[in-house]
Amino acid sequence: MKLLSVLALGLVAAASGPAFASADLAQKKNCMACHAIEKKLVGPSYKEIAAKYAGQKDAVEKLSVKVIKGGAGVWGPVPMPANAQVSEAEAKTLVEWVLSQK
Ligand code: HEC
Numbered sequence: 001m002k003l004l005s006v007l008a009l010g011l012v013a014a015a016s017g018p019a020f021a022s023a024d025l026a027q028k029k030n031c032m033a034c035h036a037i038e039k040k041l042v043g044p045s046y047k048e049i050a051a052k053y054a055g056q057k058d059a060v061e062k063l064s065v066k067v068i069k070g071g072a073g074v075w076g077p078v079p080m081p082a083n084a085q086v087s088e089a090e091a092k093t094l095v096e097w098v099l100s101q102k
Contacts, residue, residue, distance in 0.1 A: 019100075022093055031094065042078060064092045068091050
């Protein structure tokens, strides 16, 4: 029993780490309605985005603004509408998470 509860605690700790928190935030903020990690939906997959901006120092700044205000013309004819429900700090967290998908 003791071993089991230690395992359970470990799982809870792992599940509430930063990666999970960001994935959860992306769900809550409706990002996953148009994006998936592995494949293109309405918008590009998060892995494609991470690959495109790999090594660009100002990517987080630039993309955070774009997440909040929306934008178009980088990935194709479909624009991303503004996401006014996302704060600047949340946008940054989300973009850092997107760019960490490999
Ligand atoms: C209504 C659909 C939709 C929703 C909701 C949406 N996106 Fe997008 N997203 C798009 C489309 C379409 C593009 C491609 C825009 C372009 O070509 O410039 C895009 C592009 C992006 C990019 C890359 C921008 C670039 O300039 O390369 C990021 C990062 C991104 N979305 C993150 C998010 C996050 C985070 C959320 C949630 C807050 C979100 N998106 C919600 C449709 C959406």
